[in-house]
Amino acid sequence: MKDTPNIEYIENLARGNEDFKRKLIGVIQKELPVERNVYIKNFNAGDFEEASQNVHKLKHKISILGLNKGYSLAEELERSLKNNTPLNNSHTEFINLLQIMEDFVAAL
Amino acid sequence: MNCIIIDDEILARTIIGGFCSNVQEINVVGEFPNAIEAIKFLNHHEVDLIFLDIHMPDFTGFDFIQTLKDPPKIILTTSDKNFAIEAFEYECIVDYIVKPITEERFFKAIQKAKVVELPQINGTAKRSTMVNEDTENHLYVNIDRRLIKINIPDIYLIEAKGDYICVKTDAKNHIVHSTMKKIQEKLPQELFLKIHRSYIINLRRIIDIEDNSVLIAKDVIPVSRSNKPELMKRLNLL
Numbered sequence: 176m177k178d179t180p181n182i183e184y185i186e187n188l189a190r191g192n193e194d195f196k197r198k199l200i201g202v203i204q205k206e207l208p209v210e211r212n213v214y215i216k217n218f219n220a221g222d223f224e225e226a227s228q229n230v231h232k233l234k235h236k237i238s239i240l241g242l243n244k245g246y247s248l249a250e251e252l253e254r255s256l257k258n259n260t261p262l263n264n265s266h267t268e269f270i271n272l273l274q275i276m277e278d279f280v281a282a283l
Numbered sequence: 284m285n286c287i288i289i290d291d292e293i294l295a296r297t298i299i300g301g302f303c304s305n306v307q308e309i310n311v312v313g314e315f316p317n318a319i320e321a322i323k324f325l326n327h328h329e330v331d332l333i334f335l336d337i338h339m340p341d342f343t344g345f346d347f348i349q350t351l352k353d354p355p356k357i358i359l360t361t362s363d364k365n366f367a368i369e370a371f372e373y374e375c376i377v378d379y380i381v382k383p384i385t386e387e388r389f390f391k392a393i394q395k396a397k398v399v400e401l402p403q404i405n406g407t408a409k410r411s412t413m414v415n416e417d418t419e420n421h422l423y424v425n426i427d428r429r430l431i432k433i434n435i436p437d438i439y440l441i442e443a444k445g446d447y448i449c450v451k452t453d454a455k456n457h458i459v460h461s462t463m464k465k466i467q468e469k470l471p472q473e474l475f476l477k478i479h480r481s482y483i484i485n486l487r488r489i490i491d492i493e494d495n496s497v498l499i500a501k502d503v504i505p506v507s508r509s510n511k512p513e514l515m516k517r518l519n520l521l
Contacts, residue, residue, distance in 0.1 A: 184383055188298060195301055202294045231338055232292060234362045238383045239294070 178244035180279040185239065203236055203280045210236075211273045218256075218266060227256035230269070236276065245272045284396070285329070287313040289321045289347070290336035295360065295382065299334050302389045309393065318347035319425060330355050332396055337361040341429045348373055350423055350430060356399065358392050360384065374401060422469055424450065424459045431457060436474070439488040439500050441466055443481040453500070478514055479507045486517055 182200070189196035214229035230253040237245045249272075252265040286309055290296045296314045303309045312330060315321040317339055335357050337344035344361075348354060354375040362382045377399045378392040422438075423430040437452040443463050450457040450466070459466075467475070467483055477483045478497060482504045490498040495511065497504045506514055 188301060188386065199294065199297060199301075202297050206293055228338065228340065231362060235292060235295060235382045238362070 178242050180240040180242055180276055182283065183241055200280060200283050203239070204283075207233075207236060207273070207277055207280060211270075211277065214273075215270070218261070223256040223259050223261055226261070227253050230256060233273070237272070240276055240279065242272065242276070245276075248272060284308055284331040285310050285312045286332035286334065287311070287315065287321060287324065287330050288334045289315045289318060289339070289344070290334070290360065291316050291339045292336070295336060298384060299360065299389075302384070302386060305386075306390070306393055308397070318342040318344070318350075319430060321347065322350055322430070325351070333357045335359055338363065345373075346430070348375065351375075356396050356401065358396060422466075424457055424461070426457060426459060433457065435470065436485075436487075438470075438475075439485045440502055440504065441475075441483040451500070451502070476510075476514060476517060478510045479505050489518075492518075 182196075185196055185199050188199065210229060210233055214226055214233065217223075217226040217229055230249050234246060234249045234253070237249055248265060248268055252262065252269050255262045255265060286303065288296050288299050288303075288311060290299070293316075296316075300311055300314065303311050309332075312328065313321070313324050315324065319342060321333075332355055335344045335347065337359055338361060339347075344359060348357065354373075356377045357373070357375050359376055359379045360382060361379070378395045380388055380392055420435055422433045422435055424433060425431075433450060433452060437454065438450055439453070440451040441463065442449040442451065444458070446460060447458050448461050448463060448466055450459055463477065463480070463483060467477060470483070474485055474487060475483050476486055484497060484499050484504060488499050490500070492498075492506075492514075495506050495508070497506055497514075
């Protein structure tokens with residue numbers, strides 16, 4: 176099954192409250208690009224400990240958008256960064272995942 | 284119940300705040316992106332419940348709990364399942380919720396918080412003895428948004444430096460944005476004495492006294508005329 180972002184969780188939280196739904200989406204639209212940029216900056220600077228913290232934080236948004244495979248990818252990347260042995264493939268995949276998420280929320 | 288939410292992620296604070304707004308008994312009195320701001324708030328306000336994220340930059344949720352002398356009930360919120368065992372070492376932690384938080388799980392945690400009583404000692408809620416002992420021997424200072432733990436007996440000198448103070452220990456000097464008055468209030472009076480408007484010394488670390496100066500570690504410190512009688516009184520003179 177394809178891992179595509181969705182707002183099922185947000186819809187459940189909002190329970191028909193459109194204002195709250197928009198508020199949550201607005202927060203993701205605002206926070207996600209910032210957190211992605213911080214992650215990329217830390218990764219490129221070789222600060223893998225900080226980068227692992229950034230991935231950890233991003234996991235929440237990944238799970239909120241219902242991306243189960245993406246969550247597993249983030250867990251794997253977080254572990255490898257913590258061990259100071261980042262996997263380049265995972266990093267690239269992760270960047271792609273964040274881009275998919277960003278495009279998705281931007282269109283909401 | 285008055286509660287606060289501590290989480291560096293706006294989204295997490297928004298979600299928890301949203302859940303809280305659906306519970307009549309819960310009143311959110313503050314939201315904080317880091318532990319330091321929450322500590323400042325708690326210095327002047329009492330709360331019944333804290334929603335606390337474990338993973339935060341500089342200062343983790345567990346570090347935060349250890350600074351609390353009298354912690355209220357705490358519900359931990361985290362994306363990590365691996366801290367559950369450590370979490371329940373603290374009596375004040377009533378529940379542990381893994382993100383993303385569902386409404387059902389949130390209400391279950393609230394029910395627990397309502398029912399659970401913190402252990403009582405002499406009529407007051409027990410708030411982790413270990414933490415009390417810890418804070419009596421240590422001082423936390425705010426440096427660059429980090430709370431640094433300093434062992435009080437290791438402090439031998441505090442020097443005023445404009446809007447800052449320099450807290451000197453054998454291992455390191457800490458420059459802190461604070462005042463002599465504030466730090467003096469936090470230090471045990473039997474151990475520390477202000478001997479000059481710009482200096483507080485640890486009496487146990489005096490090496491010698493000559494006229495109007497004190498040698499403490501490698502520093503020669505002036506003693507003001509007005510403070511000298513108190514200094515002499517505190518010495519065990521032969």
